Amino acid sequence: MPELRRDPIIGRWVIIAKERGKRPFDFVIEPERTKGGFCPLCPGNEATTPPEVLAYGRDAHDPNGQGWRVRVVPNKFPALIIEGDLDKRGEGIYDKMNGIGAHEVIIETPNHYETMATMDLEQLALVFRAYRDRIVDLSGDPRFQYIIIFKNKGKAAGASLEHAHSQLIALPIIPHLIQEELKGCMKYYDYRDRCVFCDIIRQERSQNIRVVCENDEFITICPFAPRSPFEMWFLPKRHYSRFVSMNDEQIKMMAELFSTTMKKLDTAIKDVPFNFMLHTAPLRENGLEYFHWHIEIMPKVTTVAGFEWGTGFYINSTPPEEAARVLKETEIS
């Protein structure tokens, strides 16, 4: 059983998930699966993953067969497990609980060679619908407080499989960094009576030096204080705190601008590894005035070292104004 442990100083939680049979100093990181090798996410290999929890695009009669367009399965090596009670308890001055949670893999396409930058808009919209529908479904479990959806692309960004996929983790607590973000937004709202993200969008559109692209509903910017070169934030222009509020029409518009964003990134820095993280309001909150859902996209082009670890202070050699200019001028096909 994995364990959730709380750092007694910062309040940061960690998941201690011992992999069975592995000695504590076996750190051979699984190589990214190369083109042509066996891929558990490809059609035909459905039986090698745990049984699916969602599939779009095929007849429901064959729940683990081929013909799907997007498929969601539990992670075969989950960081948290779904069965059991939290059993919150202490160990002297320390706090811990059982590692209860959900860990799922969203297989974005049946095509091994397709990426978010190359798939068509309808396919990308299906991926975002899967995000939404899995959050809605898991919200029914009263043990969960927060759901994070993220993507690791490329080995340097932590991906162990090449086939395009995202991941979802449902947590029994609100992570420290999300709490920090919520607190920061609340402070701003208390002072100005406005959402800080709405103000950011307003200022960025008027300054127009860090905007990468936009359509009627969404906007991509390079943030004012980016942690890494070419960091981007993708936001709905109108105020929504919960990603699940997006209807199918909005998801279509979202796919359109996200596709442009991915194409620009992939063209400007060929095959760049990256992570993205969907930040949405905690599950038990219902329409927050002060928070605004968004996706943070972090290209992995540098190494996080001692200074960043020690201070939470980042050194970035690419001003966001330059990154935005390069991305804006990048022509995509």
Added chain:
Amino acid sequence: MPELRRDPIIGRWVIIAKERGKRPFDFVIEPERTKGGFCPLCPGNEATTPPEVLAYGRDAHDPNGQGWRVRVVPNKFPALIIEGDLDKRGEGIYDKMNGIGAHEVIIETPNHYETMATMDLEQLALVFRAYRDRIVDLSGDPRFQYIIIFKNKGKAAGASLEHAHSQLIALPIIPHLIQEELKGCMKYYDYRDRCVFCDIIRQERSQNIRVVCENDEFITICPFAPRSPFEMWFLPKRHYSRFVSMNDEQIKMMAELFSTTMKKLDTAIKDVPFNFMLHTAPLRENGLEYFHWHIEIMPKVTTVAGFEWGTGFYINSTPPEEAARVLKETEIS
């Protein structure tokens, strides 16, 4: 001029330090200098570094000659620059200031092939004396609020030079993560009237399942909620909030236990890349009851990916009890 920018939500600061002449998408990370190549930190090449600010072990008559045992020089490619005013200012809703600060390199040994795990205790004590003496010297500059000393060892941990060295950065603000740490410690102190680190040391010594090694003055433990496999914390057993309070006798004892810690790590996981960060009280604080200086040692054996970026929540496959047992049992020569 580098710029310090504040994220308007979290309050995290970043340094935007554009490297001259570099295009924004040149991310070829400098390879770690291999054995035998030209090394700017080796004796004989003193002229290739900026003029030294400290040297131990040689006649002061030849300030940039050979014969030194430990040498400190300004970083040739500094993230912050020492001359100028902060000029704090806004840009709409955003905050920024000039990137004023010091960025120095502590060359730990004249011997290119020596490491903290192999150098003798006297040499290691000189390194820690250099840390202390540089902090004392830079504290005189009223623009600085905080000094962090850290080490990147190995390419995966962000080192671009092989020759053993640490780095020092003096900052005009207290970094977000340090503020978080101070706040957490203060909260604990408010509630219990005791230092959380003193309580941790007391519990660890009594449980004795996460202690790696100790002597009369210092202790190394694997923390209860480690972010990475084999994370270690090195602490003085008695309460001191400021590293600069250490006298020469204590620094000798520190070198003794730190050497053991490094030897154990280096033997248990051969040539492991790692970062360490010295956390001490802010410069303008004078003996805090609630904070305790310490060094956090983070071996780099896994990749930080989207989940960690998005939540500040870490997944660790090695329980600290196992890491401590392995390190404790590791025999060193």
